[in-house]
Amino acid sequence: MTRHPESQYLGLLQRVLDSGDRRMDRTGVGTVSSLGAMMRFDLSEGDFPIFTTKRVYWKLAVKEMIWFLTGGTNIRPLLAEGVRIWTDWPLAAYRRATGEEISQLDFEQRVLGDEGFAMQWGDLGPVYGKQWRAWVASDGTIHDQVATLINDLKVNPSSRRLIFHAWNVGELPKMALAPCHMVYQFHVSGIGSRPRLNLMVFQRSCDLFLGLPFNVCQQAALLHMIAQQVDMEVGELVWTGGDVHIYSNHFEQVREQLSRDPRPFPKLSISRRASDINDFTIGDFSVTGYEPHPPIAGDVAV
Numbered sequence: 001m002t003r004h005p006e007s008q009y010l011g012l013l014q015r016v017l018d019s020g021d022r023r024m025d026r027t028g029v030g031t032v033s034s035l036g037a038m039m040r041f042d043l044s045e046g047d048f049p050i051f052t053t054k055r056v057y058w059k060l061a062v063k064e065m066i067w068f069l070t071g072g073t074n075i076r077p078l079l080a081e082g083v084r085i086w087t088d089w090p091l092a093a094y095r096r097a098t099g100e101e102i103s104q105l106d107f108e109q110r111v112l113g114d115e116g117f118a119m120q121w122g123d124l125g126p127v128y129g130k131q132w133r134a135w136v137a138s139d140g141t142i143h144d145q146v147a148t149l150i151n152d153l154k155v156n157p158s159s160r161r162l163i164f165h166a167w168n169v170g171e172l173p174k175m176a177l178a179p180c181h182m183v184y185q186f187h188v189s190g191i192g193s194r195p196r197l198n199l200m201v202f203q204r205s206c207d208l209f210l211g212l213p214f215n216v217c218q219q220a221a222l223l224h225m226i227a228q229q230v231d232m233e234v235g236e237l238v239w240t241g242g243d244v245h246i247y248s249n250h251f252e253q254v255r256e257q258l259s260r261d262p263r264p265f266p267k268l269s270i271s272r273r274a275s276d277i278n279d280f281t282i283g284d285f286s287v288t289g290y291e292p293h294p295p296i297a298g299d300v301a302v
């Protein structure tokens with residue numbers, strides 16, 4: 001019997017729990033951490049790698065990916081889509097700056113209701129979207145790395161430079177958080193017959209319990225979107241991680257998750273041909289057969 005692909009994730013959780021290094025981290029929560037991991041997911045039969053050993057809110061993750069692709073860096077459009085996973089960082093900055101004990105909900109309502117407030121307090125700095133779509137070079141040229149990638153895939157699919165990345169060293173201090181999933185490298189196999197698009201991601205830092213389930217499914221969604229735009233089939237997603245860690249306030253949750261057996265991955269189809277990479281909406285993604293174990297809640301380390 002072939003092993004379920006999700007067992008790569010469960011095995012990684014177990015390995016980090018068993019042999020990771022206990023340490024304090026930037027957030028003050030503390031982690032157990034190891035260096036280096038790889039997981040491979042074959043997406044060619046339509047499998048969508050949404051983990052099943054807890055419910056993963058895949059629409060939030062795909063909406064976040066669509067937001068990255070817009071080039072946006074303000075949480076306002078995310079909130080308008082019901083995505084609240086980025087609020088903690090601007091909220092903490094606002095509380096620090098003003099001393100106001102505003103609740104998360106009230107802060108989100110102000111960002112949504114007041115455009116000026118959103119401009120002042122809702123921006124994360126030049127994070128993913130900015131670097132992907134409008135990286136400013138030292139000579140002032142603006143580089144749309146995603147558009148370049150799509151063009152290069154069409155004209156030079158055997159290139160070894162099919163990359164976009166977000167680690168813009170000069171701008172790191174202005175970002176609310178430094179990029180975690182920082183390098184996206186594409187690769188085309190079967191050129192000349194049935195070209196298949198593969199993607200390898202390097203993520204320098206990974207919150208295995210909360211971050212990774214979102215990251216893997218949104219990266220799979222990205223691979224589908226780009227493949228559609230360049231008329232290729234979808235191949236393999238290769239996920240690689242640097243500092244892979246479990247926060248100490250997630251140990252119980254991880255043990256619960258490890259006691260569960262994975263179920264079949266659901267299938268993803270994109271119901272519409274988007275006119276370009278900027279034209280995708282969450283309604284284009286149709287997922288069938290997702291029957292996960294119950295959700296497991298956990299607090300995010302800010």
Ligand SMILES: Nc1nc(=O)c2c([nH]1)NC[C@@H]1CN(c3ccc(C(=O)N[C@@H](CCC(=O)O)C(=O)O)cc3)CN21
Nearest residue numbers: 057084085086177207210211214296297298300301302
């Ligand atoms: N510590 C940390 N872990 C992360 O995964 C992470 C960050 N920080 N900072 C930036 C983004 C934000 N991300 C997040 C933040 C929160 C959730 C989260 O709380 N997920 C819940 C459901 C959230 C909801 O329903 O709104 C989950 O159960 O998956 C997931 C990813 C991923 N990234």
Ligand SMILES: O=c1ccn([C@H]2C[C@H](O)[C@@H](COP(=O)(O)O)O2)c(=O)[nH]1
Nearest residue numbers: 026178180181205206207211212215
């Ligand atoms: O997409 C994401 C974004 C963030 N994370 C996690 C990884 C770390 O736990 C924190 C970032 O903290 P650093 O000190 O900048 O490493 O967020 C993730 O897993 N996935």
